[in-house]
Amino acid sequence: MEGKTVLITGANSGIGKETAREMARQGARVIMACRNQETANAAREEIVKETGNNNVIIKKIDLGSQRSVREFAADILKTENKLDVLIHNAGMALAFRGATSEDGIELTMATNHYGPFLLTHLLIDLLKRSTPARIVIVASELYRLASVNLNKLNPIGTFPAAYLYYVSKYANIYFARELAQRLEGSGITVNFLHPGMIDSGIWRNVPFPLNYPMLAVTKCFFKTPKQGAETTIYLASSKDVEGVSGKYFMDKKEHGLSAAAMDMDKAKKIWEESAKIVGLTASDPKI
Template sequence: MIVFGVDLSCPVIQTLICVAVVVSLTAVSLLRFYAYISCGYYHGRTRMDGKVVIITGANGGIGKETATEIAKRGARVIMACRNLETGKQVRDEIAETTKNDNVILKKLDLSSQKSIREFAEDVIRTEPRLDVLIHNAGTAESKFKKTEDDVEINMATNHFGPFLLTHLLIDLLKKSAPSRIVVVASELYRLASLNLNKINPTSSWCPAYYYYVSKYANICFTLELARRLEGTNVAANCLHPGMINSGIWRNVPFPLNLPLKLIVKGFFKTPAQGCQTSVFLACSEEVEGVTGKYFMDCAERALSSGATDESKAKKLWELSEKFADLRATDPKI
């Protein structure tokens, strides 16, 4: 059989093909093994009985796994989810798996300021304390879209929403101190720049780019938040969970989604692996009193000089107050 001028029936060619296949499979196996052993796991057994933890986007991906791990430790877990139908199924699954029936489902759409305010009012009315707020929910939309509040969808959900929610719940966090705020950011921030003159774009040739921008904003927000919370005993840290095989990649358009699917399935972390740093920052005694830091694989990591620029973070904060429609009557940080 001749293919591209090569005689595939030749024993030498067949041997070379076999060797190439074996080498390729070995390389893939070694890469996957390296990814496994280099993945930071949190093995601490810290209990969280009596504590209240809010996890946004807890009905799937690393949010679901984070909720499961926290529930195992005895905490009261509030799953803040946009899709209540899916959330109900996941809530029941977590309660059964962890034998912790103190898992609560509440409606929260981070792209809607109205929904955020309703959720915060409900929490303040029904919860006497809040020990950990985990900003996990995120979206990576492939089409340009504005929310009902006239904010670009990626920035609204991933940055302005968490910014507003943190403000609305900050008094409860202070009341419950020592407490923690955990923000799920991403190393993909390195692919973006934070253009403060275009933080809420009116159009975009590549809407998915604003997912990267929102992750950049997550980091700047966390660092500025930590500075403003000094002396309150409320810690704020952010993290990169790793590249995760989760639903967030479903919005990648054809044909880019085809090779990406192979990469995701072959080399990305599972959601269970991806939640480890979130759980670590939520309950580990190792980070008690640690604030304003960036973590990956349960260890502190360095950030780019741009991400640690205090003047940029302060300006972003001021702009966020505007786009999140922060009001004079809202709690101050």
């Protein structure tokens, strides 16, 4: 990956941190796009020390805030002259009680779907100037437990809020498929993945007393974040997937989707509504 610039959201912990470590080890310029600057600094220090690659930088972003996403993108466009790989890794899940973002959007959807949707638009011209480029989206097989309600794309008040994690991961899949279609022939590929069930911070909001059995399950049966990063790394860097786009991967292999997830009419409708919800304007790049 020498000579390549890789941007990873949520690179301060879990799967994102392991992805950043490997990209740095392979010689890339790594942009760690993180919300928590303290853990991001500690992660960066560890990665630089271990890999000897100093070309690892931290930029602040809160994907749940449209203002923050726009500020972040403006900063990237000012400081970076290329972007070879954009990895949408950051994600969060709530438990029972929901929350609303500063833009009035249900927080899980704001962070896991709308933030990445807006960020992709704002960085698309930079990716186009850097072709061949890749976009990698960390979705989840848990999408199968949900459906995306076209009449409730800002699902404030849904109970339990944890369900919206599945919905947001489903939205990632519709987004990835529609994005791949829109970018066909552009030199930018888009692929998405399930990393496996991983012992990471994503389970941190599981409430008492469920957190105890959950802890036992994650420690005994789930894979490590390093294992969880393998498919992301593969899609970001392997020659095997050069030119491959619009595909879903698991364990570094292409995987099938449910029939409902292949519905491109629905993907298009979600895209159009998402563009309204994030307030894309005529002066924003169009995909």
